[in-house]
Amino acid sequence: MTGVNDRAQREDESGAMRKVMVIVIALASLEAAAAGELPDAARQAELTRLVREDCGSCHGMRLTGGLGTPLTAEALRGKPAEALVATVTYGHPGTAMPPWRTMLSEADIRWIVTQLTAGFPEMKR
Amino acid sequence: MILSWRASAATLLVALLAGCAATPLRGTGDLGVVIERASGSVEIVDTTTRGVLGRVEGLGDLSHASAVFSRDGRYAYVFGRDGGLTKVDLLAMRVDRRIVQAGNSIGGAISQDGRYVAAQNYEPGGIKVFDAATLELVADVPSAYGAEGKRSKVVGLADLPGERFVYSLLDAGEIRVTDLSDPHEPKTQAFPAGRQPYDGLVTPDGRYYLSGLFGEDGIALLDTWHPENGSRRIMDHYGRGEEKLPVYKMPHLRGWSVAGRRAYLPAVGHHEVLVVDTATWKEVGRVPVKGQPVFAIARPDGRQVWVNFALPDNGWVQVIDTDSGKVVKTFEAGKAILHMEFTPRGEAVWLSARDDDRITIYDTATLQPLATLPAKSPSGIFFTSRANRIGF
Numbered sequence: 001m002t003g004v005n006d007r008a009q010r011e012d013e014s015g016a017m018r019k020v021m022v023i024v025i026a027l028a029s030l031e032a033a034a035a036g037e038l039p040d041a042a043r044q045a046e047l048t049r050l051v052r053e054d055c056g057s058c059h060g061m062r063l064t065g066g067l068g069t070p071l072t073a074e075a076l077r078g079k080p081a082e083a084l085v086a087t088v089t090y091g092h093p094g095t096a097m098p099p100w101r102t103m104l105s106e107a108d109i110r111w112i113v114t115q116l117t118a119g120f121p122e123m124k125r
Numbered sequence: 126m127i128l129s130w131r132a133s134a135a136t137l138l139v140a141l142l143a144g145c146a147a148t149p150l151r152g153t154g155d156l157g158v159v160i161e162r163a164s165g166s167v168e169i170v171d172t173t174t175r176g177v178l179g180r181v182e183g184l185g186d187l188s189h190a191s192a193v194f195s196r197d198g199r200y201a202y203v204f205g206r207d208g209g210l211t212k213v214d215l216l217a218m219r220v221d222r223r224i225v226q227a228g229n230s231i232g233g234a235i236s237q238d239g240r241y242v243a244a245q246n247y248e249p250g251g252i253k254v255f256d257a258a259t260l261e262l263v264a265d266v267p268s269a270y271g272a273e274g275k276r277s278k279v280v281g282l283a284d285l286p287g288e289r290f291v292y293s294l295l296d297a298g299e300i301r302v303t304d305l306s307d308p309h310e311p312k313t314q315a316f317p318a319g320r321q322p323y324d325g326l327v328t329p330d331g332r333y334y335l336s337g338l339f340g341e342d343g344i345a346l347l348d349t350w351h352p353e354n355g356s357r358r359i360m361d362h363y364g365r366g367e368e369k370l371p372v373y374k375m376p377h378l379r380g381w382s383v384a385g386r387r388a389y390l391p392a393v394g395h396h397e398v399l400v401v402d403t404a405t406w407k408e409v410g411r412v413p414v415k416g417q418p419v420f421a422i423a424r425p426d427g428r429q430v431w432v433n434f435a436l437p438d439n440g441w442v443q444v445i446d447t448d449s450g451k452v453v454k455t456f457e458a459g460k461a462i463l464h465m466e467f468t469p470r471g472e473a474v475w476l477s478a479r480d481d482d483r484i485t486i487y488d489t490a491t492l493q494p495l496a497t498l499p500a501k502s503p504s505g506i507f508f509t510s511r512a513n514r515i516g517f
Contacts, residue, residue, distance in 0.1 A: 060188055
């Protein structure tokens with residue numbers, strides 16, 4: 001019979017997992033920055049605004065969904081990053097999700113997907 | 126004449142009391158609301174003075190929002206993304222009452238007699254009908270379809286004569302009409318529409334409902350005077366097999382698409398405004414435009430149609446002269462022009478520029494700017510002249 005202790009242990013483990021993931025993502029971002037693939041601070045601000053305001057037209061400014069699916073960290077948990085990158089790049093034919101490859105570079109899209117999976121930042125106003 | 130000191134005192138007292146009385150009487154016919162999409166607030170605006178009267182806060186997630194007005198023009202009912210429905214007192218400039226009626230919603234309508242307000246919901250799918258005075262729930266009509274009874278997202282809700290509401294089911298590909306003559310026993314009829322209806326409009330005479338389709342080139346039409354004839358397809362294959370361009374924001378449809386005898390409709394996936402004769406429902410022309418049209422809105426007299434666009438062209442606006450059928454002005458109106466609203470008889474049009482935190486008011490005769498107003502991340506602009514228009 002699962003008990004309180006089991007659940008507490010699982011929560012500890014998932015909390016630890018989350019910390020590990022944050023570190024992994026941070027390291028990956030540093031690597032990408034070192035390789036010159038990370039959008040600079042100004043571009044990051046533009047992309048943050050684009051996702052909240054324009055992706056937000058369909059996905060909601062709070063990313064809780066609308067015509068489009070929710071894009072909160074919880075909603076995206078378990079989805080492979082490469083699949084998300086492909087959806088943003090090429091769209092999802094047969095649905096209202098368009099391809100963004102003509103407006104966003106690969107570095108832009110990878111940064112957006114990384115941020116979405118970690119919990120997307122708010123716009124600075 | 127010299128007043129005695131008592132008379133002077135009495136006069137002064139009366140003057141003071143009159144000054145202390147509540148704000149001077151005024152009408153609401155020239156008022157409106159501007160949605161401030163990032164701060165859960167609305168501005169109350171005056172189209173006569175071209176000014177902002179005040180701000181009302183506490184409307185939740187307005188990152189998509191739309192509004193209808195009470196029959197007496199006193200209240201705006203604002204439907205928010207988070208399923209919030211807020212009744213705003215335009216004169217007292219405060220929230221009269223507010224409920225959260227669904228998980229995710231995009232708009233609503235008011236009934237023919239003004240007694241009911243209906244919300245169209247994505248989650249859970251369906252429409253809900255509320256008492257317009259108290260916002261108490263009166264009817265709940267799920268948008269269940271198919272063998273499994275799944276619920277579809279609902280779009281394109283509008284009022285019809287006869288205490289009815291008409292709407293489209295995005296996932297089910299249907300048009301539905303719900304009769305609320307007996308609000309405790311709503312009666313619903315369903316009609317096929319086509320693939321992925323994204324919005325709908327009722328013609329100003331309240332007769333025809335058009336359901337715009339995203340999943341195919343065409344529009345579904347229902348003659349609500351003869352529902353027994355069912356729905357039919359118009360503008361079929363309007364894309365003519367040409368490659369569909371990406372759609373970065375869905376177009377929006379409402380009765381302001383109709384100018385005189387014609388409807389001006391955004392093509393989906395083509396940079397065109399389609400022109401349809403509303404007597405024959407045949408295409409009579411199309412106007413090539415700068416980008417994917419989001420709104421194509423007719424001036425109240427029908428002589429102009431103003432068009433705005435999705436990314437990457439969302440800073441641009443074009444004006445079509447309906448007499449010649451040609452674009453007469455193309456201009457950059459600001460950063461992220463989200464919406465356009467004409468004053469009641471159309472001498473001016475108000476444009477919202479989300480990323481400029483600004484409303485710009487244009488003279489529709491000269492096409493020149495008249496004034497600007499500050500607004501925080503403005504999106505939709507709604508004037509009270511909608512209060513007594515069928516389908517608004």
